[in-house]
Amino acid sequence: MASDAGSTIPLHARNLTVSFADRAALRSISFQLQSGTLTGIIGPNGAGKSTLLRALLGLLPLDAGNVKAFGLPVAKNRQRIAYVPQKQTVDWDFPVTVLDVVLMGRYGRSNSRLWRLLRRPGETDRLAAEQALAQLGMSDFKDRHIRQLSGGQQQRVFLARALCQEADILLLDEPLTGVDVATEEIIFSLIDKLTAAGKTLLLVSHDLSILDRLHQVMLLNRRIIAIGPPEQAATKNNLRQTYGGRLALLDQAEAALTKMK
Amino acid sequence: MLDIFSQIDFQHWLLRPFSERWWQETLCSMLVGVTCGVLGCYVVLRRMALIGDALSHAVLPGVVIAFLITNNTGIVGLLSGALLAGLLTAVLINLISRASRTKEDSSIGIVFTSLFAIGIILVSALPRGLHFDLKCFLFGDPLAVGATDLLLMVIICPVVLALTTALYHPLKLASFDPVVAAAMGVPVMTLHYLLMGMLSATVVAGLKTTGVILVVALVITPASAAYLLTNRLSRMMILAGAFGGLSAVAGMTLSFVTNWPSGATMVVFATAIFGLVLLLSPSQGIVIKMFRRRKMQWIVECEDVLKTVYRNTHEGIEWCNLRLVTNVTRISLRRLHAIVAQLEKKHLLHLNSDNELQLTAAGRIRALEMVRSHRLWESYLTERAGMAVADVHEQAEQLEHVHELVDEVDRNLGHPRVDPHGETIPPGKKPTPS
Ligand SMILES: Nc1ncnc2c1ncn2[C@@H]1O[C@H](COP(=O)(O)OP(=O)(O)OP(=O)(O)O)[C@@H](O)[C@H]1O
Ligand SMILES: [Mg+2]
Numbered sequence: 001m002a003s004d005a006g007s008t009i010p011l012h013a014r015n016l017t018v019s020f021a022d023r024a025a026l027r028s029i030s031f032q033l034q035s036g037t038l039t040g041i042i043g044p045n046g047a048g049k050s051t052l053l054r055a056l057l058g059l060l061p062l063d064a065g066n067v068k069a070f071g072l073p074v075a076k077n078r079q080r081i082a083y084v085p086q087k088q089t090v091d092w093d094f095p096v097t098v099l100d101v102v103l104m105g106r107y108g109r110s111n112s113r114l115w116r117l118l119r120r121p122g123e124t125d126r127l128a129a130e131q132a133l134a135q136l137g138m139s140d141f142k143d144r145h146i147r148q149l150s151g152g153q154q155q156r157v158f159l160a161r162a163l164c165q166e167a168d169i170l171l172l173d174e175p176l177t178g179v180d181v182a183t184e185e186i187i188f189s190l191i192d193k194l195t196a197a198g199k200t201l202l203l204v205s206h207d208l209s210i211l212d213r214l215h216q217v218m219l220l221n222r223r224i225i226a227i228g229p230p231e232q233a234a235t236k237n238n239l240r241q242t243y244g245g246r247l248a249l250l251d252q253a254e255a256a257l258t259k260m261k
Numbered sequence: 262m263l264d265i266f267s268q269i270d271f272q273h274w275l276l277r278p279f280s281e282r283w284w285q286e287t288l289c290s291m292l293v294g295v296t297c298g299v300l301g302c303y304v305v306l307r308r309m310a311l312i313g314d315a316l317s318h319a320v321l322p323g324v325v326i327a328f329l330i331t332n333n334t335g336i337v338g339l340l341s342g343a344l345l346a347g348l349l350t351a352v353l354i355n356l357i358s359r360a361s362r363t364k365e366d367s368s369i370g371i372v373f374t375s376l377f378a379i380g381i382i383l384v385s386a387l388p389r390g391l392h393f394d395l396k397c398f399l400f401g402d403p404l405a406v407g408a409t410d411l412l413l414m415v416i417i418c419p420v421v422l423a424l425t426t427a428l429y430h431p432l433k434l435a436s437f438d439p440v441v442a443a444a445m446g447v448p449v450m451t452l453h454y455l456l457m458g459m460l461s462a463t464v465v466a467g468l469k470t471t472g473v474i475l476v477v478a479l480v481i482t483p484a485s486a487a488y489l490l491t492n493r494l495s496r497m498m499i500l501a502g503a504f505g506g507l508s509a510v511a512g513m514t515l516s517f518v519t520n521w522p523s524g525a526t527m528v529v530f531a532t533a534i535f536g537l538v539l540l541l542s543p544s545q546g547i548v549i550k551m552f553r554r555r556k557m558q559w560i561v562e563c564e565d566v567l568k569t570v571y572r573n574t575h576e577g578i579e580w581c582n583l584r585l586v587t588n589v590t591r592i593s594l595r596r597l598h599a600i601v602a603q604l605e606k607k608h609l610l611h612l613n614s615d616n617e618l619q620l621t622a623a624g625r626i627r628a629l630e631m632v633r634s635h636r637l638w639e640s641y642l643t644e645r646a647g648m649a650v651a652d653v654h655e656q657a658e659q660l661e662h663v664h665e666l667v668d669e670v671d672r673n674l675g676h677p678r679v680d681p682h683g684e685t686i687p688p689g690k691k692p693t694p695s
Binding site for chain 2: 057059075078079081083084085088089090091094095096097100101104107108116117118119120121145161165
């Protein structure tokens, strides 16, 4: 046990099983991620991609399995994980400005549980938040109310919040949906910077065109069909298994594959 | 006449509000008002208004059972009874709406009415000799407010205020984005139950003064008023506290003077504040919005009059008839007279005895600015927005009133000399070197 605590494996899932009502949404998922890599989870709608992220974060009851972050149960290591959900469930009329939202990412920067609750963000936190906004090109909007932003801009604000958490693991659920090409480039250059700094990224996408940007791909449809470097894992056969009989998607996948070669 | 006045005891009437009892009660209800206001911000933002109502009713069985056990309405008994009942309500609501597809508002309705019903049965089944004043519970009874109740308020309110202030950041995060808050390790559920507990305690503190039915108003109304005024949670909490405290003090004072029930008077004050804010708030206020639109309309019409007079006077034709101006601008003759009167006062034009108008030198300058603005916008719309030359006039007619941006448009277009229709664009006040 003690030897496990200092583990350098950022994220290690063993035998995760999750079910809703009586249907299994995820079956026996095991994998581990290395530092400084970008892993993409790819699969059709309803494959359980979002469910997997929530299970990794301990936001869902697990039927079986466990997740360790740097050798500790996730619940004990939350400060090191940042999460951007797919559907924002926030209240858009909440009285907060963009900067307020990003500053929320600075919560929990303490080892004492009590102090985490009582701590107020200070000057350093403010600077970090502004820097995160600047990195996503949102500095001009920092004093706006969040309602006054477009969908893509809102998405960038939530990315900025995750960024200023300065976490070692980032779980991003479809961060590229609904953003324009320029923003996509900003996000990818950010991702490159983060992986170069040794962070571990797990990114959900149903868009196969990002295959060539990934270090590792996980093809998911209730179970892991394949995981590995894209050119080995994303074979025609595996993609067909993942996407079932949906030909349109398969065409798209093949197009993406030919583009890679 | 004099006789009637001498019958009224003015001195007594004026001084009564400031008796010692008034001081005590006012201070305590102010404390309750402030606390309700501040806590109310979370209730309003988390859409728990209905839960507030539910909690206030559901504490009845708790209070009755506490009364049964301790045989009086002592502080400790009341408070713990109410807290337990409040938390039970919160847990039950949560269980029912999570575990089944029952919607949250329905489960709130089910839980609190049933707890309230149990409370009523308990009251009726109290052993002989014990009398629980249900009416006081429902409607409050300021006369029954005793030293212990005041003590209760003085204990509960500062604790609640201190907790909401100390936990400001996690509470904000958990209220705004519960999913990510949970992922970040904010104890979302604990905070939820803490809020519920604080709400029950505050309800109990305000119980004797306002009764359960009205105490909800003190929680929701000041916070809703504050919500209309600001985009920052911290400011909202301060404003809501101020509104709550103000309504409590004003209500208490008025009720001492008039002998109206104090709780109801407080609620009327809180609602009055809400109404005023609704009408006058700078960003949302109905009256302010209307006023702004009117003012804008007036400015636009003044400028249109100047422009029309300018266009219709030349060398030789020095005067322009009022009728012509009404025809062109479609402003009614009566309104036009008002506009002309104002423009005359500003020395922008003259009206002669034949109902004819002429621009002064200052008026000509203003009119030229309008023409310049109009033509620049026309150029901008054709060149930058890619609109057809034939279509731009109407839009430019609107845009020309936006003066702040004209110089920027000029710069953006590289200081054009003619507009798309080939007309000369008059130079600006300080011609910028190109
Ligand atoms: N709260 C829930 N209750 C019941 N079933 C659920 C719930 N959330 C998800 N599911 C089911 O679990 C399965 C996986 O859902 P999930 O949201 O993880 O899919 P996904 O891969 O993220 O899809 P998408 O590409 O549409 O985002 C789906 O079949 C869905 O119906
Ligand atoms: Mg999803």
